[in-house]
Amino acid sequence: MRPPRALFVGAAALSLTLTACTTDLPDDEAGESPSPDEQDWFDQEEYEEQLAQRDIEPEGDPDEPWLQAIDPEYVDTSEFALEGADAEEPTVCFSNASVSNPWRVTGWITMQQQVEALQEEGEIGEFRVSDAADDDNQQISDIQAFVDSGDCAAIIISPSTTATLTPAVEEACESGAPVIVFDRGVETDCMVTFIHPIGGYAYGADAAEFLVDELEPGSRVLALRILPGVDVLEHRWAAAQRIFDDSELELIGHEFTEGDGAQIKDIVTQELQSGEVDGIWMDAGDGAVAGLEAFEDQGRPYPVIAGEDELSFLREWQENDITAIAPVYSNFQWRTPVLAATQILNGEEVPEEWVLPQEPIREDELDEYLDLNSDMPSLHYAKFGGEDLPGFPEAWQDR
Template identity: 50%
Template sequence: MSRALLTGRLGGRARPAIPIAALLAAVLLSSCSSDIPEDDAAGAASSEQAQDGGEGAKFFDQAAYDRQLALAGTAPRGPADKPWEQMLDPQMTDTAKYAKKGGAKGVHLCFSNAGVFNPWRQVGLKNMKAEVELHEEITKFTVLDAQGKDDKQISDIQELSGKGCDALIVSPNTTATLTPAVQEACGKLPVIVFDRGVQTDCGVTFISPIGGYAYGAAAADFLTGKVAKGGKIVALRISPGVDVLENRWAAAKKAFDKAGLQVAEVKFTDGDPSKAKSIVSDALSRHGTIDGVWMDSGATAVAAVEAFEDAGKDVPPITGEDQQDFLQAWKDKDLTAIAPAYPTFQWRTPVIAALRVLGGQEVPKQWVLPQPVVTEENFDTYYKDGMPPLHYGACGCEKLPGYPGAWGGK
């Protein structure tokens, strides 16, 4: 059975859903628009389709939606203080055939990365490299950066497959295009795929948080609890036609319709703060009052806050992300807010998984990680004083070597 891995963290787009997609929501993402390579941002869906959302939307899958929301309420297995090692509803798979002779020692671990073209991926790679430092059994760690280019990553994977690597971690740039390269690599060494998916289940494990429906629903449910029936919502989206974003919006639209809230504006920001600010300012001019702001990515949340301030209006309930600049604004301005996360701690998990595989230990075939939501109650867990604006609170990096300096902190 092949895996229609519906990409995480706004990574490459998944193609038409295959049955496993209904089972695994974990591939959808984080959150930030900046994860999309420039040549992958123009999706197949039109702006009109993307803004419509709901059950009839092109990307909506009821079974995947139900599965993700169920997983969001599931207690994880694993260490309470190490969410990057936790698992949601795992189905374990035997890895004895991949066990390294003499155990997982003297390991040459390799990583084919889609790129570091946004702050989320930059923080994530720092996490991964620091995790490697914790394991003396890893004697060599080779990383090749595809720079957001499919053809380069195909070449990178082919190079790493013949470079003496004991295991290969892959974060694909796009879904369908990278599938043959990953399939070929699987015939040569154990492959761990994470964050973004491919349309094959040949990898030993696929690692990602819960997914886009859970993310979008968490943000929308917060607003439906804060805004009275008939209230006006502005929805700020990043790009049309990207499954993770479409799933977030579809889940939100369902929640707003059910609660009787008016979606007064649905606009795409392209991840541009100035555009986001202009959209909110125009909405205030047209509608007079906006009762809530929902976002499928929090990268431009601070700009939305500034639009209300410039108009001399109180900031209504707003959703963002675990990016430090938004958390700082939340703290400084005492916002009524929530911040779903597509946690960067997931970058630690592939290293741990690779060592377990090389040690012949079982791992989940679909390693679904928790997907935290920053709330008023747990805010202090994710806000870290002195961290740079583009840091991410759900990094799970606080006890890693070099923290906080290696992450830009004071």
């Protein structure tokens, strides 16, 4: 099988490895962040909109959720349509924040397989990729290199952080090439389309509401977060705070973990040594199993927990009959940006804000998703949406 024609740009990309690792948090960002209100992370209107969008039926084929859209408003892209020789296998450039956690690894594999399919169809030629390894300065440099090259028919960006990457995204927009932002947002609307699942508020609310429903009043809940400064993560926590504040649960604190399993286990162990932990809320669940191991080591009953759709957690949930939910930040979104690029370069309308469906996995769906992904490795994400792509299942198994 021919691999996608991908040219990696920058030193960080040369060391890119498709294995699970933790998100690196710069030393100067460690520790507790100011509240969402102080950072202007919370927006009441957006919060209410996202919670309402959970109940809206998306437009499009449910068998292709990566092409569905919730309440889309379409924009004319005819100005970006390529003609003649320019339309023959155009170069598409992708600036990636990182592949520093299992969710991003799974998505990156899916994106590569989607690119391969589009290359076979002649919709995309060279696929140039830079990986910033979660370094804002590196990603700013990567985007500048794409702009300076003048070779990119379209530029896809998954930002490392929100505010810091905004000027770089705006500069990419000024280059004249259509810009597609996905996954994490920036503080500009200059891009042609911003692609994302419903969002962090919906994710955080799904998890917090489940804990409120399943736990008795007065139960003690520990919140585990990855890092500050990323909009989707800040929104998850902002939503959870408001739901917990209106509940009778006791929030015993929130800790930044850098997504590191050993750190997660250590934090939970310390909390268990000082008192009961009845529930765990996480803003990303790839370290959920490490947290559960702390309960196992001390012979304590499992907590009610909100993890994520990573298979290691789903399998632990099933095996031990844990009371749990798996909120989802739809991993299949990694297909959408390259499909959007081809649509834009063909002059087709796309949603200005492309909101994808985002449905958590609940207990009654657990067995189904584990059966569908029975041959996948533990660090794979159940809702990756790549079953119809070339390389399935081997590309995701051989990570």
